[in-house]
Amino acid sequence: MPVGIHMGQIRSVLSLADKEWRVSELKQQFEGKTVLLGVDDMDVFKGINLKLLAMEQMLKQHPKWEGRAVLVQITNPARGRGKDLVEIQAEIEESCKRINETFGQPGYEPIVFVDRPVSLCERFAFYTIAECAVVTAVRDGLNLTPYEYIVCRQGVSESESSSESNGPMKSMLVVSEFIGCSPSLSGAIRVNPWNIESTAEAMNEAISMADGEKQLRHEKHYRYVSTHDVAFWSRSFFQDLERACKDHFRRRCWGIGLSFGFRVVALDPNFRKLSIDHIVSVYLRSKNRAILLDYDGTVMPQTSHNKTPRAEVISIVNALSNDTKNTVFVVSGRGRESLSKWFSPCKKLGIAAEHGYFMRWSANDEWEICGQNSEFGWKQIAEPVMKLYTETTDGSNIETKESALVWHHRDADQGFGSSQAKEMLDHLESVLANEPVAVKSGQYIVEVKPQGVSKGLVAEKIFTTMTERGKQADFVLCIGDDRSDEEMFEIISSAISSGILSPNTSVFACTVGQKPSKAKYYLDDPTEVVNMLEALAEASDPDSLSDTGSEGSI
Numbered sequence: 001m002p003v004g005i006h007m008g009q010i011r012s013v014l015s016l017a018d019k020e021w022r023v024s025e026l027k028q029q030f031e032g033k034t035v036l037l038g039v040d041d042m043d044v045f046k047g048i049n050l051k052l053l054a055m056e057q058m059l060k061q062h063p064k065w066e067g068r069a070v071l072v073q074i075t076n077p078a079r080g081r082g083k084d085l086v087e088i089q090a091e092i093e094e095s096c097k098r099i100n101e102t103f104g105q106p107g108y109e110p111i112v113f114v115d116r117p118v119s120l121c122e123r124f125a126f127y128t129i130a131e132c133a134v135v136t137a138v139r140d141g142l143n144l145t146p147y148e149y150i151v152c153r154q155g156v157s158e159s160e161s162s163s164e165s166n167g168p169m170k171s172m173l174v175v176s177e178f179i180g181c182s183p184s185l186s187g188a189i190r191v192n193p194w195n196i197e198s199t200a201e202a203m204n205e206a207i208s209m210a211d212g213e214k215q216l217r218h219e220k221h222y223r224y225v226s227t228h229d230v231a232f233w234s235r236s237f238f239q240d241l242e243r244a245c246k247d248h249f250r251r252r253c254w255g256i257g258l259s260f261g262f263r264v265v266a267l268d269p270n271f272r273k274l275s276i277d278h279i280v281s282v283y284l285r286s287k288n289r290a291i292l293l294d295y296d297g298t299v300m301p302q303t304s305h306n307k308t309p310r311a312e313v314i315s316i317v318n319a320l321s322n323d324t325k326n327t328v329f330v331v332s333g334r335g336r337e338s339l340s341k342w343f344s345p346c347k348k349l350g351i352a353a354e355h356g357y358f359m360r361w362s363a364n365d366e367w368e369i370c371g372q373n374s375e376f377g378w379k380q381i382a383e384p385v386m387k388l389y390t391e392t393t394d395g396s397n398i399e400t401k402e403s404a405l406v407w408h409h410r411d412a413d414q415g416f417g418s419s420q421a422k423e424m425l426d427h428l429e430s431v432l433a434n435e436p437v438a439v440k441s442g443q444y445i446v447e448v449k450p451q452g453v454s455k456g457l458v459a460e461k462i463f464t465t466m467t468e469r470g471k472q473a474d475f476v477l478c479i480g481d482d483r484s485d486e487e488m489f490e491i492i493s494s495a496i497s498s499g500i501l502s503p504n505t506s507v508f509a510c511t512v513g514q515k516p517s518k519a520k521y522y523l524d525d526p527t528e529v530v531n532m533l534e535a536l537a538e539a540s541d542p543d544s545l546s547d548t549g550s551e552g553s554i
């Protein structure tokens with residue numbers, strides 16, 4: 001895939017004598033005329049007929065160009081065949097005939113259609129004499145025509161060329177917004193080629209522009225094109241590869257996903273499977289344990305239709321939270337009503353619901369509101385946007401939580417749902433830019449929640465409160481599967497250096513599934529998570545188990 005031009009090749013072709021000969025011939029042929037140039041393959045996507053129609057419109061709207069403006073359209077012979085191509089060729093032929101009949105005069109043809117093979121030298125000669133290059137492709141890759149044109153207009157130094165110097169260089173470009181190089185040409189006039197009138201206006205504007213302005217635009221383009229050539233891009237590509245591969249010798253690589261979703265991820269060599277035997281032995285030696293459990297994707301499989309926790313999970317969580325050495329929290333994005341209902345048998349369990357907007361240390365404690373903001377005016381802005389995407393995305397729906405709004409697309413078409421989610425994320429971020437909210441994407445969701453509410457802050461609050469109560473954690477187990485859980489892992493990895501946790505704390509930050517994560521450990525799925533928790537519950541000291549229904553575990 002070319003990402004720039006070959007400066008050396010263009011310069012050497014430009015210096016060739018036969019090109020000089022052709023340039024002076026062309027200068028003579030178009031003396032007193034302003035040449036607009038198109039160079040395209042004969043192809044249905046190149047928008048050649050749209051360009052001809054725009055030229056016709058320009059001559060109608062700006063009769064001053066009659067007799068003066070010429071569109072030279074070089075069309076490389078078609079590489080394929082087919083009905084579409086035959087039709088477009090007929091349209092082009094008809095447009096050329098009509099325009100030349102309507103606006104032509106003796107010695108003047110507004111359209112010069114060149115449909116024979118044109119050598120590189122001749123093409124460059126045409127670039128050299130053109131006041132403006134016009135590219136109206138309706139779909140294309142990079143398209144090097146504008147780049148080649150700019151370099152040819154700059155020319156080669158006088159020592160390499162026999163042509164006389166023409167003073168300051170200038171060039172103008174009218175380019176389709178649908179071609180790859182369009183964003184790199186800030187001085188070009190960008191058009192939607194389907195809009196004939198505005199393309200005609202752009203062509204008029206380009207050739208009517210003051211020379212000084214054309215020079216400035218040309219200089220800017222030439223600087224970019226000549227410094228970002230093929231050599232530049234290949235160097236930069238290799239540098240990126242080197243940077244990306246720098247640590248590969250010490251990383252393990254894994255292939256994840258299938259077909260277009262396939263990716264190779266490099267994992268830290270210290271990232272390893274959590275050994276049940278190891279964690280149990282550390283658990284047994286510790287006295288003040290903090291256990292933070294995410295819900296969906298961690299103790300509850302993402303694929304389960306019934307989201308109510310199984311009796312086995314309730315019994316394990318209950319046993320863990322009844323151990324007086326333990327402070328156990330479910331830290332989830334889910335609402336407080338469902339979490340407190342599901343875990344109602346676990347009286348000592350702490351719950352952080354809606355990513356910690358609501359926190360409760362045990363069933364007997366009051367809910368604390370952790371966010372500083374209880375203003376939800378932003379919902380009036382976010383909800384209509386979500387509704388718009390829900391209407392156009394079959395299988396999606398909106399969940400209204402007390403502090404947040406969530407757009408779900410798990411049941412929508414996978415590709416369409418995720419592209420809609422990306423677009424909606426940008427849309428919401430821009431309309432909510434001045435609101436005290438954060439817009440986040442998660443497992444098939446886009447969520448808008450109050451700023452300053454995160455699972456990371458929940459973890460921090462649990463650790464500091466334990467320390468304040470004289471029970472600084474010497475064992476931390478934190479398990480989660482998604483991005484919101486990474487915020488807990490991040491806090492944990494900095495907690496020792498910031499003094500929130502003691503350097504002697506045994507930390508088990510564990511993600512579910514092997515993937516890049518801030519956690520040092522992984523377990524493969526919720527079944528393994530539940531097995532590990534069961535082993536810890538069995539290792540809990542029966543003497544330190546409290547009566548259910550009594551005070552909080554701290």
Ligand SMILES: O=P(O)(O)OC[C@H]1O[C@H](O[C@H]2O[C@H](CO)[C@@H](O)[C@H](O)[C@H]2O)[C@H](O)[C@@H](O)[C@@H]1O
Pocket residue numbers: 294295296297307331332333334335399401406408410442443444445447482484
């Ligand atoms: O923090 P978690 O416990 O992992 O919860 C995060 C979100 O859980 C819920 O969404 C999840 O379950 C949905 C099915 O019930 C599923 O469609 C979605 O893909 C999952 O992310 C909940 O609805 C969200 O509000 C939570 O933020």
